[in-house]
Every structure is written in structure tokens, then in C-alpha cells.
Amino acid sequence: VHKFWSTQPVPKSSEQVTKDGPLHPPLAPEEIRQEPYDLPSGAMEWCVVDVESADEMKELYTLLIENYVEDADSMFRFNYSVEFLTWALMPPGYVPDWHVGVRDKETKQLIAFISGVPLDIMVRDKTMHMAEINFLCLHKDLRDQRMTPLLIKEVTRRIHHKGIFQAVYTVGKLLPKPVSTCRYFHRSLNPKKLMETGFSQKLSASDLAKLTTALRLPPTPSTPGLRLMRKGDVGQVRKLLNRFLKNRYEIVPVFKTDAEILHWLLPRDKVVWTYVVEDKDHPGRITDFFSFYSLPSTVLKRGTRGKDGVKKPASAGKPQPAYKSVNAAYLFYYGTKEDYEVTLTSSEKEACESAKKEKALVKSKKNDLIKERLQSLVADALVLARDASFDVFNCLDMMDNLMFTSKLKFGPGDGYLRYYLYNYRARPIESPKVGFVML
Numbered sequence: 199v200h201k202f203w204s205t206q207p208v209p210k211s212s213e214q215v216t217k218d219g220p221l222h223p224p225l226a227p228e229e230i231r232q233e234p235y236d237l238p239s240g241a242m243e244w245c246v247v248d249v250e251s252a253d254e255m256k257e258l259y260t261l262l263i264e265n266y267v268e269d270a271d272s273m274f275r276f277n278y279s280v281e282f283l284t285w286a287l288m289p290p291g292y293v294p295d296w297h298v299g300v301r302d303k304e305t306k307q308l309i310a311f312i313s314g315v316p317l318d319i320m321v322r323d324k325t326m327h328m329a330e331i332n333f334l335c336l337h338k339d340l341r342d343q344r345m346t347p348l349l350i351k352e353v354t355r356r357i358h359h360k361g362i363f364q365a366v367y368t369v370g371k372l373l374p375k376p377v378s379t380c381r382y383f384h385r386s387l388n389p390k391k392l393m394e395t396g397f398s399q400k401l402s403a404s405d406l407a408k409l410t411t412a413l414r415l416p417p418t419p420s421t422p423g424l425r426l427m428r429k430g431d432v433g434q435v436r437k438l439l440n441r442f443l444k445n446r447y448e449i450v451p452v453f454k455t456d457a458e459i460l461h462w463l464l465p466r467d468k469v470v471w472t473y474v475v476e477d478k479d480h481p482g483r484i485t486d487f488f489s490f491y492s493l494p495s496t497v498l499k500r501g502t503r504g505k506d507g508v509k510k511p512a513s514a515g516k517p518q519p520a521y522k523s524v525n526a527a528y529l530f531y532y533g534t535k536e537d538y539e540v541t542l543t544s545s546e547k548e549a550c551e552s553a554k555k556e557k558a559l560v561k562s563k564k565n566d567l568i569k570e571r572l573q574s575l576v577a578d579a580l581v582l583a584r585d586a587s588f589d590v591f592n593c594l595d596m597m598d599n600l601m602f603t604s605k606l607k608f609g610p611g612d613g614y615l616r617y618y619l620y621n622y623r624a625r626p627i628e629s630p631k632v633g634f635v636m637l
């Protein structure tokens with residue numbers, strides 16, 4: 199059933215993984231193929247997409263806006279901006295050679311792409327150098343020609359040449375075999391536009407008015423000391439984030455240098471927003487931060503789902519919408535100091551019969567404080583995203599996100615994101631234990 203994946207170092211779909219470890223050991227240099235794989239037709243050639251060239255980035259942008267990921271009903275397609283792609287593909291230590299393209303020999307048109315970028319990932323206290331694979335895209339006219347296996351094998355070959363034998367990737371679809379499955383959650387900021395584009399359910403005028411009221415957000419953020427992140431915060435944010443991730447989750451990136459934090463989190467115009475909370479009692483001390491990034495989706499066709507959820511012909515209803523895209527903010531990393539002071543009242547202490555029970559109570563109270571803190575931080579993120587003209591705020595059910603989703607009126611979407619590891623078998627990870635966000 200999986201002509202390609204059955205040849206690759208990934209667990210079988212039927213396999214019950216009970217022990218973590220690589221499927222094969224590092225390869226010796228002579229075991230790694232020297233030449234690029236042959237393309238299926240002489241009319242195509244491999245190329246490197248130069249991320250420093252504005253023209254080539256525009257070509258990549260165009261390939262993706264026309265051919266990249268869509269939702270299950272083909273109503274929306276991701277529309278990554280050039281600035282976003284530049285950010286995603288140029289982290290510290292990036293390898294130009296891992297930005298693999300395929301061109302039509304004759305016209306030089308870019309017809310396929312796959313990328314890798316290096317990063318360190320920790321899976322349950324084992325830290326590994328890996329490649330993060332993203333933006334696999336094949337022109338719609340070239341589908342079903344067994345090109346995808348070639349793109350994957352070619353980028354793998356180039357990664358092997360740098361002495362890296364593990365990779366991480368996310369896909370909406372089910373393949374052999376996810377280490378984790380996350381679900382998308384959405385929080386409407388502009389319910390009328392979401393409804394008119396078919397992103398959310400059609401409502402009557404009165405139901406829409408009620409919903410708009412229910413979703414109203416405060417005029418300004420509520421957290422004292424909240425401000426945009428600056429360069430001087432990088433060191434503290436790195437410490438805070440690495441500690442927060444490592445303490446709480448089972449698959450996390452490890453930010454080895456300040457340069458990586460600067461790259462991934464320092465605010466970038468129209469790409470990524472990061473806010474920190476500066477402690478009023480200790481000026482300069484950062485206690486929390488959160489970030490979100492911008493990823494619009496092109497509206498492909500009008501919403502065809504009626505109130506009853508039944509699909510109607512595309513021609514039914516009102517005229518074509520005035521909207522070309524939905525502006526979505528996606529929650530990125532966040533962190534908070536976990537050293538919350540918890541003291542039990544004497545009556546609470548009496549109610550605990552053992553030291554063990556007391557410890558458990560302290561732990562659950564700390565957890566309640568973290569939960570309240572995350573609720574206020576993400577509530578502020580919603581306000582800031584609304585003010586930056588986003589229509590919807592998205593996240594997955596990963597990390598501690600379920601601590602704030604219902605309170606802040608997020609609802610589950612129809613999309614899932616599966617996490618995969620290449621050449622590393624790992625016991626399944628529940629979505630709240632995933633601490634790694636992929637763009």
C-alpha cells in the first residue's frame with residue numbers, strides 16, 4: 199500500500215512502538231550516494247533555490263501559492279509570503295544545498311520544491327541534530343508521476359552528506375507512522391468575514407450579531423509590563439523558553455544559541471510578533487513571553503456549507519465574496535516562569551493525610567496558576583492579533599494550549615497536523631506533550 203514509505207526508515211503503520219531509537223545507524227561516507235537521483239524525464243533538472251535572490255524567492259512563492267497545501271474541501275490554500283519564506287528557510291546554520299528545486303529544462307520554470315533546515319530536537323531526553331523538512335510542493339500538472347519520492351530521497355541524500363541521519367516533518371495526511379497527531383483550533387476575530395469566506399459556518403443575521411457580541415475582546419491587553427520583544431531580551435527569552443519546553447514536553451527544539459532565538463522570535467514586520475512581560479518589581483527581568491506568526495490563506499471558492507452543514511452547489515446563494523484571503527495568526531512559542539509561590543492554608547494541610555498528598559496539592563495549585571497566566575497571556579495575544587488586522591487566531595491542541603482554548607472561545611477545526619520522525623522510532627506522544635511548532 200505504501201510503495202515508497204515501505205522502503206524508508208520509518209515505523210510500519212501496524213507497528214506498536216515500545217522503545218525509542220534510530221532505525222539504522224549513521225551511514226559511512228561510502229554508503230552515501232554521490233550523484234543526484236535521476237529525474238523521471240530528461241525535460242527536468244535539479245536546482246538550488248537561492249534564498250538570497252529576490253527573484254528566486256518570488257518563483258518559490260508563486261509555486262506555493264498555486265500548488266501548496268489546501269484544506270480537505272479545497273476552499274483555502276496556504277499563502278506564505280516571500281518575507282515569511284525567507285525567514286523560514288534562513289535560520290542560523292542553514293544549508294543552501296537543502297533548498298532543493300526542480301525546473302523545466304526548456305522554460306526554466308520552477309515546478310517542484312522541498313526544503314530542509316538544521317535544528318536540534320530533544321525527544322524524551324535524547325537530543326539529536328536533525329533536519330526539519332518543509333514546503334514539499336509539486337506543481338499540480340506533475341502529480342501522480344512518482345516525483346515526491348525522488349524529492350524526498352534527494353533532500354535526504356544531501357542531508358546525509360552533512361552527517362545528519364534524522365529528520366522531523368509534519369503533514370496533514372496520515373502516513374506511516376505519526377509520533378503524534380494534533381488538531382487545529384480556531385478563534386474568530388472577524389466572524390463576519392470568516393462566515394462570508396466559508397471559513398466558518400453560515401449564520402442568520404441575528405445569530406451573527408449574538409456571536410459578534412460573545413466574541414468581543416477588550417480594547418487593550420491586560421498584562422502589566424507587556425511590550426514587544428527587543429534584541430536585549432534574547433538571552434533571557436532563550437533561557438526561559440528552553441527551560442519551559444524541556445520541563446513540560448516530550449518533543450522540543452533546543453535553542454543552542456542566542457542567534458537562533460533572535461532569528462525565530464525577534465519581531466519581524468508582517469511575519470512574526472513576539473511580546474515579553476517585564477517584571478515591574480525587577481525592571482529588565484522577563485517573566486513571560488508569547489509569539490505568533492502570520493500565514494494567510496487564499497480563498498479558492500465560496501463557502502458552500504449551509505447552516506445544516508450540507509454542501510450546496512457552488513452557484514447557490516449570494517454573489518462571489520469580496521475577499522481574496524483570510525488573514526490568520528498562528529500561535530508560535532510561549533513560556534512563563536514556573537516558580538509560582540504556592541502556600542497551603544492550615545485547613546488545606548489538615549485535609550491532606552500524607553506528605554505525598556500535600557505535594558500533589560501544591561503541584562495542582564501551581565498548575566492552576568500557570569493555567570490562569572496562560573489564559574491572560576493568550577487573551578492579550580488575541581487583542582494584539584485583532585489590532586494587527588488578523589481575522590482568525592489559530593493553534594493546535596499541543597503544549598498547554600487546551601488550558602486556554604475553551605475559556606478563550608477557540609473551537610476545533612476540521613484539520614489535523616501529524617508529526618513524523620525519519621529514522622527515529624519513538625513511542626507515541628500525546629498532543630499536549632508536543633512542544634515543537636512547525637511553520
Ligand code: EN5
Nearest residue numbers: 268269270271368369370382384397398609610611612613
Ligand atoms: C507543512 N509541514 O486543513 C504541512 N486547515 O482546521 C502542513 N479549517 O483551516 C499541513 N474545509 O475548520 C497542514 N473552520 C494541514 C492543514 C491544512 C489546512 C487545514 C484547517 C484546520 C482549517 C477551517 C476551514 C474549513 C473549511 C472547510 C475550519 C472552522 C472554524 C470555526 C471557527 C470558530 C470556532 C470553531 C471552528
